[in-house]
Amino acid sequence: MTKDVKVKILDIKKDDRGWFAEIVRREDVNHPDKPLGQMYVTTANPGQTKGKHYHTRKTEWFCVIKGKGLLTLVDLNTKEKQEINVGEDNMVAVQIPPNVWHTISNRDTSEMFLLAYTDESYNPNDPDTIALEI
Numbered sequence: 774m775t776k777d778v779k780v781k782i783l784d785i786k787k788d789d790r791g792w793f794a795e796i797v798r799r800e801d802v803n804h805p806d807k808p809l810g811q812m813y814v815t816t817a818n819p820g821q822t823k824g825k826h827y828h829t830r831k832t833e834w835f836c837v838i839k840g841k842g843l844l845t846l847v848d849l850n851t852k853e854k855q856e857i858n859v860g861e862d863n864m865v866a867v868q869i870p871p872n873v874w875h876t877i878s879n880r881d882t883s884e885m886f887l888l889a890y891t892d893e894s895y896n897p898n899d900p901d902t903i904a905l906e907i
Contacts, residue, residue, distance in 0.1 A: 777870040778867065780857065780866075780868075781866045796834065807892060815889065817885045819884070823878075824875050824876035826874065826904045827873060827905060828871050828891075829872065829903065830871050836867070836889070837860035837861075837885055837886065839861070839884075840860050840861065840885030841879075841881040842877050844859050844876075845877075846875050
């Protein structure tokens with residue numbers, strides 16, 4: 774497993790109304806004194822891939838909340854590659870540290886929903902998002 778990537782198995786609470794899970798808690802963030810970053814949702818259509826980039830200072834947490842995806846990670850320092858099936862069959866939150874290239878592909882026949890948190894809000898003047906084909 775890529776050294777600094779952390780996979781958190783989610784405690785899914787289910788009942789007849791649906792399900793509930795805590796994705797990222799304050800204690801999960803490496804810098805608890807840092808201000809709130811940014812939470813977002815993105816979707817991917819069947820067969821589509823998103824990402825193909827890395828960050829030099831941002832840490833992100835990914836959780837596929839609907840559908841099934843394949844998260845591919847490459848540690849740019851060690852060149853170690855890791856693939857994690859995420860989503861309805863494996864409800865986890867994955868912490869992706871800086872300098873880990875990442876991409877996520879929808880491996881299902883329906884739209885995939887990814888809930889994500891980054892510890893730094895997006896700034897178009899200083900995006901810290903470096904595109905890279907691997």
